[in-house]
Amino acid sequence: MAEVKIQAESRTEFGKGAARRIRRDNKVPAVLYGHGTDPVHITLPGHDTMLALKTANALLLIEVAGSESLLALPKQVQRDPLKGTIEHVDLVIVKRGEKVEVEIAVHVEGEAVSGTLVVLENATVLVEAEATHIPDGVTVSIEGLDAGTAIHASDLKLPAGTTLAVDPETLIVNITTGTTAEELEADLAAAPGAEATEAAAEPVAAAAE
Missing domain, CATH: 2.170.120.20 (Ribosomal protein L25, C-terminal domain)
Structure with missing residues (x-):
């Protein structure tokens, strides 16, 4: 699987207000963790991240200015239930050759x-x-x-x-x-309530006469 290079930015603001501001700028708040390192809070470009995560188990090469590049796999992706846009991404750090x-x-x-x-x-x-x-x-x-x-x-x-x-x-x-059509019809006829429905229909028919 080819690596997808993504330019990220360090993130120092947290909370719902900060997250909303990040999303308004068409960016995605994210966190990198794993291999015993402290969590690294970053911001990802919205469009590039959306394209990359269309592939399951996308291998991302995260480049943050002033830091070493890190390989990561998406661990959890939070999406807006209505719009489907990406709201937050958890990324787990991996190493080359690691299983x-x-x-x-x-x-x-x-x-x-x-x-x-x-x-x-x-x-x-x-x-x-x-x-x-x-x-x-x-x-x-x-x-x-x-x-x-x-x-x-x-x-x-x-x-x-x-x-x-x-x-x-x-x-x-x-x-x-x-299941054949005949078997399906037989199953429907034998379903609970079928006889009661038929019996209930008889007085109506009689009344109509």
Whole structure:
């Protein structure tokens, strides 16, 4: 994964008022921590940060004037619930060659046998990888698989240097028999309250006569 260079500024003002002023200038308050260092409070350029964080597990090279450049991964990103804009970012410092645990996306490709239902039980999986070689995701092929097939974490084909950090038996994809229109109609008819609805309808029909 390529590093994304971001020019940051030191931050000395704190609190809600200061944060609002920073955001009005199209910047993002953030904090860097990890490796036994004291938290470093910084301000990031809003547009560059938004673009960088569109990629999961983006590896950022944070450059602060007068300080050494630091590699960091986004730990927590706070967004405005309505606008979706970034309000604050927690960044964890990493070192080259260091292994970290991250969630990567699971991508499903292909088509299972006709009439089956494919359920993605876990859209991400926790893995351990080098901070500078975090995979974008892992792809699972379901091409031609029958109902009853279960794909577990241990079945995933991870890139070299990446290992599982979850129970190998964690269910990732489950392929079951699909529900037919007839079965769905039968299930609806047998649902609680169905008979009561029909019985309630009879007096209305009689009254209409």
